[in-house]
Structures are given as C-alpha cells and as structure tokens.
Amino acid sequence: MIKVVKFGGSSLADAEQFRKVGRIIRKDADRRYVVPSAPGKRTPDDTKVTDMLYGCYGVAIMEEEECEEEFESRLEKIKERYDEIIEGLGLSMDLTDEFRMIRENFIRKTGRDYAASRGEYLNGRIMAEYLGYPFIDAADVIFFDEDGNFDAKKTDQVLAEVLAEKKCAVIPGFYGSMPDGSVKTFSRGGSDITGSIVAKAVHADMYENWTDVSGFLITDPRIIPNPKAIDVITYRELRELSYMGATVLHEDAIFPVRKEGIPINIRNTNIPEDKGTLIVESTCRKPRFVITGIAGKKDFASITVEKAMMNTEVGFCKKVLEVFSDNGISIEHMPSGIDTFTIFVHQDEFEEKEQKVIAGIHRAVEPDFLELESDLALIAVVGRGMRATRGTSGRIFSALAHANVNVKMIDQGSSELNIIIGVRNHDFETAIRAIYDIFVNTML
Ligand code: ASP
Numbered sequence: 001m002i003k004v005v006k007f008g009g010s011s012l013a014d015a016e017q018f019r020k021v022g023r024i025i026r027k028d029a030d031r032r033y034v035v036p037s038a039p040g041k042r043t044p045d046d047t048k049v050t051d052m053l054y055g056c057y058g059v060a061i062m063e064e065e066e067c068e069e070e071f072e073s074r075l076e077k078i079k080e081r082y083d084e085i086i087e088g089l090g091l092s093m094d095l096t097d098e099f100r101m102i103r104e105n106f107i108r109k110t111g112r113d114y115a116a117s118r119g120e121y122l123n124g125r126i127m128a129e130y131l132g133y134p135f136i137d138a139a140d141v142i143f144f145d146e147d148g149n150f151d152a153k154k155t156d157q158v159l160a161e162v163l164a165e166k167k168c169a170v171i172p173g174f175y176g177s178m179p180d181g182s183v184k185t186f187s188r189g190g191s192d193i194t195g196s197i198v199a200k201a202v203h204a205d206m207y208e209n210w211t212d213v214s215g216f217l218i219t220d221p222r223i224i225p226n227p228k229a230i231d232v233i234t235y236r237e238l239r240e241l242s243y244m245g246a247t248v249l250h251e252d253a254i255f256p257v258r259k260e261g262i263p264i265n266i267r268n269t270n271i272p273e274d275k276g277t278l279i280v281e282s283t284c285r286k287p288r289f290v291i292t293g294i295a296g297k298k299d300f301a302s303i304t305v306e307k308a309m310m311n312t313e314v315g316f317c318k319k320v321l322e323v324f325s326d327n328g329i330s331i332e333h334m335p336s337g338i339d340t341f342t343i344f345v346h347q348d349e350f351e352e353k354e355q356k357v358i359a360g361i362h363r364a365v366e367p368d369f370l371e372l373e374s375d376l377a378l379i380a381v382v383g384r385g386m387r388a389t390r391g392t393s394g395r396i397f398s399a400l401a402h403a404n405v406n407v408k409m410i411d412q413g414s415s416e417l418n419i420i421i422g423v424r425n426h427d428f429e430t431a432i433r434a435i436y437d438i439f440v441n442t443m444l
Pocket of ligand 1: 008009038048050051119173187
C-alpha cells in the first residue's frame with residue numbers, strides 16, 4: 001500500500017505538534033510520501049508563518065530606509081519560529097544559511113510567491129531531517145505553464161519519475177515553479193492540492209489529509225454544538241456542501257485524485273484514533289443518517305419576474321439572465337414557476353446595481369410584475385441516502401413547520417442529491433437546528 005500524507009499548518013505549528021505527526025507517520029509504514037504545510041497558529045490569536053512571510057516581504061520591498069529595521073526584525077521573528085521547532089525536536093540542523101539566502105532574495109524582490117513558499121520549504125527541510133526522509137524541492141517537480149496555470153501533464157511525468165526512485169520522501173506543499181524557474185504558489189490553502197498531485201503521481205491507495213478536525217461535520221458547529229462527523233461522503237456531495245460554505249479541504253484538491261479513483265481521508269492530528277471522513281467517488285455503503293450534511297449561506301436577495309404566457313416566449317430567460325451578466329452579477333439559484341421565475345443573487349453584489357437591473361429587465365422582457373425580496377438565506381440538505389428514502393422532504397418541511405419557520409423557496413435537483421430551501425435570514429439557525437434534530441438526534 002502507498003499512502004500520501006499531508007499535514008496542515010496547525011498540525012505543524014510547533015515541536016509538540018511535529019512530534020504527534022512523527023508518531024502518526026512511524027505508526028504505519030505505508031505512509032511514505034509526506035507533504036507539509038507551513039507552521040500555522042499555535043493559539044487562536046497567533047499568526048501563521050505564511051502571513052508573517054507575506055508581511056515581511058511587503059516591508060522588504062518598500063523603498064523607505066526606516067523599513068529596514070522593521071524588515072530585519074520581522075525576518076528574525078520568522079527564523080525564531082523555526083528555531084523553536086528545531087530545538088524542541090532536538091535536531092542539530094541550522095537554518096542560518098537558508099535565512100541568509102532568503103534575506104538576499106527578499107531584498108532583490110524575488111516575488112511574493114517566492115516569499116510565501118519559504119514557509120513550506122523550510123518546514124519540509126525540518127520534516128525531512130526529523131523523519132530521516134529525502135527532501136524533494138517542490139520547485140523541481142511541480143510545474144506551472146506560461147500563463148500561470150498548473151501544468152498537470154509535465155508535473156505528473158516528472159513527479160512520477162522522481163518518486164519512483166524514492167521509497168519515501170518529503171515534498172513541501174503550496175508551490176511549484178514557472179517555466180522561467182521562478183517560484184509560484186497555488187492559492188491559499190494550496191498544500192492540499194500538492195498532496196493530491198503527489199497521490200496521483202505515485203498511484204497512491206489513499207490520500208490522508210491530516211488537519212485539526214475529525215473530518216467533515218454534518219453541519220456548522222457554531223450552530224449545532226458538537227455535531228456528528230460524516231463517515232463517508234462522495235465527491236458530488238462534498239461539492240454541494242462546500243459550495244454552500246462547508247470548508248475543510250481546498251476545492252481544487254479533489255480533481256487530481258478523483259480522476260484516479262484515490263480516496264481522501266480527512267484525519268485529526270490531535271485525535272489520530274478517530275477514523276475521520278472518507279471522501280470517495282461512489283460507494284454502496286449506506287450513510288449512517290438519511291442526510292449526509294446540511295450547509296447554508298445567508299444574505300441573498302431574490303428577484304421574481306412574472307409575465308403571463310412567459311413559457312411561450314422564446315428566449316425569455318436568456319434575456320433576463322443577460323441583464324445580470326451585463327451588470328457583472330453572478331446568479332446563485334433560479335427556481336421557476338409557470339409564469340414566474342425567481343433569481344437568487346448575493347445581496348451585497350446586487351444592492352448597488354439594483355435599479356439598473358430592474359430597468360434592464362423592464363426593457364428586455366416587459367414583465368407584468370417584478371418583486372424584490374432581501375435578507376434571505378439558502379440551506380442545502382445534501383445526501384445520497386435521500387434518493388432511496390421516501391418522505392425525506394416531508395420530514396424536512398414538517399420539522400420546519402414545527403419550528404415555526406416559513407419556507408420561502410424549495411428546489412430539489414433531479415439527482416435527488418440535495419434539496420435547497422430558502423428561508424428568512426433570521427430563521428436560518430432555527431431551520432438548520434430543526435433539520436439536524438429530525439435526521440440526526442432522533443436517530444441516535
Ligand atoms: N501555508 C499556505 C497557507 O497558509 C498553504 C497551506 O497551508 O496549505 O495558505
């Protein structure tokens with residue numbers, strides 16, 4: 001078996017966390033390829049090393065002389081974070097030369113991406129030393145093309161070739177290189193993507209993504225204290241939930257492994273005995289509850305367009321949608337009736353252009369009636385189990401009625417994978433509690 005293991009910033013924030021990671025890796029000989037993030041927060045008000053690097057580089061490129069001292073002190077603070085880890089682990093390595101080079105490159109304005117990438121680079125060096133694994137610089141194996149897009153083909157070829165010769169290795173996350181050799185990073189949280197790319201290249205049996213939560217929770221813990229974790233979730237379900245705001249994994253991390261059928265296992269470094277969440281392409285395993293997850297977002301506005309015999313007018317929807325795209329407003333949802341259809345948009349995007357949009361729709365389709373509503377929330381109830389279970393929507397809506405929540409909109413996709421419900425902003429939390437209660441609490 002081959003497992004690729006990625007550790008997030010909080011799992012590597014200090015020497016104690018590093019030791020936990022070491023124990024996890026040594027416990028299973030299949031955990032052969034390790035992708036570390038940069039050190040994250042040690043306490044809630046701490047600063048991630050990546051943010052320290054961005055800040056330090058921002059000062060480095062300022063021309064003013066008085067910034068010099070500030071630059072040196074910021075760089076020193078970053079070095080201290082690493083020195084503390086090295087000392088805490090009892091390693092004999094010394095990063096003085098590395099920091100001398102980083103300092104010179106900052107002064108030479110080598111770029112923001114280079115600056116940020118040093119967080120993962122240095123953590124990778126320490127991790128390799130700590131584990132006794134070979135270190136592979138991501139700049140030598142992860143590539144971007146001229147336009148700055150990830151070059152999957154070249155990366156896969158080179159990475160597979162390089163790793164074929166290594167039984168185990170540490171490859172820092174988050175960055176790679178451009179055709180001219182300069183360093184480029186993925187977007188924030190991008191070490192998840194590196195882990196996925198490495199898993200694909202070595203044809204891993206499993207991509208373990210270690211973080212500080214025991215997988216995806218059924219719903220937001222700020223609304224339901226200690227919600228149950230999701231055991232198994234499909235990529236499609238995950239997409240629905242993350243679209244609605246549930247985040248644990250970088251969205252782009254899914255693509256490389258999904259194509260290869262490699263499952264992702266989200267695990268908790270602080271509670272390694274928890275099984276976490278398994279993300280798979282498809283599964284026969286029955287979900288524990290009828291629903292897999294509930295997620296949602298607040299602050300939508302809706303625009304309802306009504307016109308008699310709308311359905312006979314060719315291109316009616318297209319004309320209305322064009323008004324939104326002409327005004328640069330993205331559409332979130334579009335439930336429709338016979339002579340009406342409603343468009344949900346983000347309120348903050350819409351508010352300032354509201355009158356222009358209304359005028360545009362009048363001009364484009366001459367509606368009989370236009371109605372605007374604001375302060376709406378959308379809730380997605382997602383679950384592959386809903387398809388096989390009668391009465392799911394019945395249970396949702398009776399639970400909402402009992403909780404005194406008025407449902408403004410219902411939209412069930414034909415895949416029966418999700419039901420989207422529109423409610424007032426102020427009913428959002430009550431609605432989620434009611435749905436969680438009926439599907440999870442009553443089943444325990
Ligand atoms: N260190 C980078 C960040 O903070 C990348 C990562 O942790 O995945 O965004």
